[in-house]
Amino acid sequence: MxxxxxxxxxxxxxxxxxxxxxxxxxxxxxxxxxxxxxxxxxxxxxxxxxxxxxxxxxxxxxxxxxxxxxxxxxxxxxxxxxxxxxxxxxxxxxxxxxxxxxxxxxxxxxxxxxxxxxxxxxxxxxxxxxxxxxxxxxxxxxxxxxxxxxxxxxxxxxxxxxKGVLQLDITVQGKPAHGSRPWEGTNAITKAIHLYEEILELPFAKEGSPMFTRPSINLAKIQGGTIYNKVPDLCEISLDIRYLPDQSPKDIVHQIQALTDSTVTTHICNNxxxxxxxxxxxxxxxxxxxxxxxxxxxxxxxxxxxxxxxxxxxxxxxxxxxxxxxxxxxxxxxxxxxxxxxxxxxxxxxxxxxxxx
The missing domain is CATH 3.40.630.10 (Zn peptidases)
Structure with missing residues (x-):
């Protein structure tokens, strides 16, 4: 056989x-x-x-x-x-x-x-x-x-x-302005990147366990901007977070929401x-x-x-x-x-x- x-x-x-x-x-x-x-x-x-x-x-x-x-x-x-x-x-x-x-x-x-x-x-x-x-x-x-x-x-x-799977979509609001005067607006794309960098420093991102050094956080997608000569006023980022077996996905979402006034939506949450x-x-x-x-x-x-x-x-x-x-x-x-x-x-x-x- x-x-x-x-x-x-x-x-x-x-x-x-x-x-x-x-x-x-x-x-x-x-x-x-x-x-x-x-x-x-x-x-x-x-x-x-x-x-x-x-x-x-x-x-x-x-x-x-x-x-x-x-x-x-x-x-x-x-x-x-x-x-x-x-x-x-x-x-x-x-x-x-x-x-x-x-x-x-x-x-x-x-x-x-x-x-x-x-x-x-x-x-x-x-x-x-x-x-x-x-x-x-x-x-x-x-x-x-x-x-x-x-x-x-x-x-x-x-x-x-x-690890568990927590996939999030985060919609970040900026303020539009003419591309020649970016200081008059708030660039949603750079704001979103800054938010991602802040998420990497949250308490859940620093935790470890006997089998894992820490969770995995992947910036999977980023979409923003429409034309060259406009400060983008909207940006969406998508995160693929693989959380530790003893972590709470609800707590992770709460930590992220506490950072920002952006809209945080759960795409997938698997055990x-x-x-x-x-x-x-x-x-x-x-x-x-x-x-x-x-x-x-x-x-x-x-x-x-x-x-x-x-x-x-x-x-x-x-x-x-x-x-x-x-x-x-x-x-x-x-x-x-x-x-x-x-x-x-x-x-x-x-x-x-x-x-x-």
Whole structure:
């Protein structure tokens, strides 16, 4: 079964799943593959987005293996996978079609085993654009678990925490004047930049935690001005703030609003992930990593970015990110280590079987 893993991954990479239509095509491919392996598959649809749920095993506890099939856009050549020096290159190779392929292979390997835990494979279409139509929809429909593994690339480490996402739009008012007499107006663009610099000095921006030095604050967009010879009287900036797991997004917004008379609007506010290092499932997964790989200890860390694991936390599920070794995801030379993908599948199988021992 392990010999079929890399060809399956190559077939997935060849599908340009950077659009809704492409993601649905990839979902259809996965559905047929799972059916061909004799696995039970349920396809769901939400707002035109397709997703799959495949359940095996039985018992009172559920392990969710959650993987997204969508990728960000890329050049055509990146959808032609190639192997060099033990590495498989291509868009989505690491993020995260390797994880999806390993999930599928693990399910096929485990389907005839006597499992005392339920294992639920979720293959979703829209993590890269927020997960609203995929994983969020599944959790709202009751497709939940006690322990959730999102197969994002983590170099075989276990990311037990991730920052929350707070995206803000701030509209800054200035005062118009003729471009030749800027001192008679208030430049909304420079005022907005000054506000951004002040936000970087706020108390929340200086805080740290055991797994993170500080929050991430990105000035993502700035729009202002209309013509050369006018002092701009309006500017909008957009911030992407990745806040620490124990910080309050409401408090962050309050600190920013206290700085300015500008209008502050929340675009997105997503939960952090705060799984504990001593979670029994984390400890069991760490033992499987040590047993299967050459690693003496499993690396436990926190992710700066977010994943679909965030949607399970409000229902009491403990989520982690765990995936094979790769690099340059979202870049021109995205790749995944072939040996690592194989080890990753073996770790997943060992972990699930360990739950029953």
């Amino acid at each position: 392990n010999n079929h893993l890399i060809p399956l991954l190559e077939a997935l990479i060849k599908i340009d799943s950077s659009t809704k239509e492409g993601a649905n095509e990839a979902i259809a491919f996965c559905e047929q593959w799972l059916i061909d392996q004799g696995l039970p598959v349920k396809k769901l649809e939400n707002n035109g987005f397709h997703m799959l749920v495949c359940e095996i095993g039985q018992g009172d506890h559920t392990i969710v293996l959650n993987g997204h099939i969508d990728v960000i856009e890329a050049e055509k050549k990146q959808f032609q996978p190639h192997i060099q020096d033990g590495k498989l290159y291509g868009r989505g190779s690491a993020d995260m079609k390797a994880g999806v392929a390993a999930f599928m292979m693990a399910a096929a390997q485990l389907k005839d085993k006597e499992l005392t835990s339920r294992v639920m494979i979720q293959i979703v279409p829209d993590e890269e654009t927020g997960g609203i139509n995929g994983t969020k929809y599944l959790t709202e429909k009751g497709y939940l678990g006690d322990f959730i593994i999102c197969g994002e690339p983590t170099n075989m480490g276990i990311a037990i925490q991730s 952090p992930v705060k799984t504990r290092a001593d979670n029994p499932y984390v400890e069991t997964l760490a033992k499987s990593i040590k047993r299967i790989t050459q690693l003496e200890e499993a690396t436990i860390f926190g992710q700066h970015g977010s994943s679909d694991g965030q949607f399970f936390t409000k229902y009491g599920g403990s989520a982690v990110e765990f995936g094979p070794v790769g690099s340059d995801w979202h870049g021109e030379n995205e790749m995944v280590s072939i040996d690592s993908v194989r080890e990753y599948q073996e770790v997943l199988v060992d972990f699930i079987l360990s739950l029953d021992s």
